[in-house]
Amino acid sequence: MSYCVIPGCFNPPNQDSALFCHSCGSKLLLKERYRPLKPIGYGGFGRTFLAVDENMPSQPHCVIKQLFLQTQNGLVLKKAVQMFHQEAEHLEQLGQHQQIPTLLAHFEQNRQLYLVQEWIEGETLEQELQQVGVFSETQIGELLQGLLPVLQFIHDRQVIHRDIKPSNIIRRQSDRLPVLIDFGVAKLISGTALLHTGTVVGTAEYTAPEQSKGKALPASDLYSLGVTCIHLLTNTPPRDLFDIIDNRWAWREHLPGNTRLSDRLAQILDQLSETTLRKRYQSADDALQAVVKLSPILKRGISPLAGTNFSVNHWQRTAAKSEAENWTSAVGVDYQYLQNFLATGKWQQADEETRRVMCQALGKPLSSYLHSGEISQLPCKDLWIIDQLWLKYSQGRFGFTVQKQIYENTAGEEYWIFCDCVGWPTHQPHFLDAVMMFSWQAPVGHLPSRRWAGGFSWWRHATAMAEKLKQCGIG
Template identity: 55%
Template structure:
């Protein structure tokens, strides 16, 4: 099917083998190669279509964004034009990153502006949250590692995205990577003072306080990413996870799964209301994330340095208790040695067997110390 790009066409659906709309006569191919198939979104400033590139044999999918402002007022429309043009410029530079859609074309046709960009086949995180439920700690850590590097790239190009939220993050089906989309609100800081007042843009639930006042900074994207994590962990609107009476986040009260205090501290610092109390760069967040230790099983505590080993080990007054202690300690030893017993008189000892025997000696020594402590108690 071909879909007519004329917003006033009464019957925009057409066969896929025609070049002009049967109803209104509008040219169906954009730049003689991109054919819209169906509309996939519409906002206050334009429409979005799923399309195909007919200039290539495989006819790969792509996305056509049409500038079609619905808002009234000269200033509003002018600002929308600036943002649309700006998105094309941003994508042209940022699209070289594998987790940002590439810009394929930017043109004007029939007095309307268009940009064509790479199609990301996948589901955004808002839909993923709805279909699969809330995220756990490991998923949030993976998300942060994945997206902070993308934001790091954007910020290195002096670009603030200004609209980070679950709807603008797509998990690509081909490699499971997260892709940041919709740079329509992105702002270039090149040649501008960061504290210069501009236009308040973004989704209110995820926007940093300073951005609401038109003073977006790089840390504003970090704030929005932190709020995104809170939404994915709780499954609730960020507004519901913030106590306005005490000016504090209370997201921990609504967690569906346990989150370590260490990760909680990182998220809390990402969403600090005062910009100076927040992470200033993505590098700072990544550094703290890398310092988080993964959860590990309980192991036998190492021998205390310089503590002499007791030679005379007192026995328990209760033989049954002593037998139970011996059984439990032997079970622990078996877990560490894999249940393998070394031969008493090996015919051809190797360096590996020597290492194993040494390890067993250390374990035996630590078990004897633990047996002594239990027997004394």
């Protein structure tokens, strides 16, 4: 059924193909293409609707946000519209990150302001908490590893979210990645915010002290993320977790009896939610490096990146350098397919394509195996391109140089220790894909796989690849 978004309309059921509302006579389609289906959210600053884009052959779902302007002041209205378009430009830039909804359109219609964004199919963490129960240490670690790079991304672009909480994080159904939604544009352009400097945007229970006083900083988002985590660990409202007498979070007392939590993760959550700004993590990158060292995917207490300079900033700088370099193969290999697979998160296809381009670079049949001795013959430029593509589109999670760092950090250990760290089998199964994880939830360094490694001494591939990367000055 079609839903009429005109404020005050009686909103009777309208047929799927109706063009005008039976009640008020207004056009049902926005911008002659977006058909609202039903309301999915309502607040003092606007309403949110599930819709379909009828201009696209597949008629994909999308989200329409209708923003309320609670003022009749002409100057304020003019300023609000101006800010609306400015904030929309920010959203368009942020939507380039795969864990932030893409902005599809922004416009004015019937004296209302509208944003149209990508529909993220999945459940919010608040819904997940209510349906499944409290989060484990592993889940919290994965959440931090999944969201901190997103925060670093927006902070690097001088944007502060200001309203991080479980209901503003959706676990996307397709890849189980956390997606950050609702950047509070409606609140930023409301009449109140325009008339008062330092207007607070956010949800009180999750808002950092400095933000509640009108001064939001990147560290304010980290505070909100920390409070979000302790709420997910305890299923207790944040207001009941804070000790106002001692001015501290007393969340440990509210952990379920069967919850096992390492001291190190507890310390990280304490530092994220520290009320004193100077004692808190100052950047998402700082917090991420602390989280990576206790990654729950690592067994036997081995941290794959301990003692290395690996960080979010490292891969971002490397990716930026890659963009500026000439990505032309030294031997005529076309990397467009690999780039497309990685850019769209098709990890298994990208893994298969990696084997294909490596064989092509060596002049071998495309489904061949590479012996350890052949790795030294790979052109450095092509190996660099492959690695940079994996680093760029995995945000530094996957790639040959990541595997090299993990391998070097387990120096002197058996090959199975390295496999243990990256989540690989220690034997060579006939169907390798059956034991691989082709998703963002895979361990750090899990991809690309060793599907290309062959010969009687196939397990020597890690040593050979590390030596080749070092010889080429890569990583």
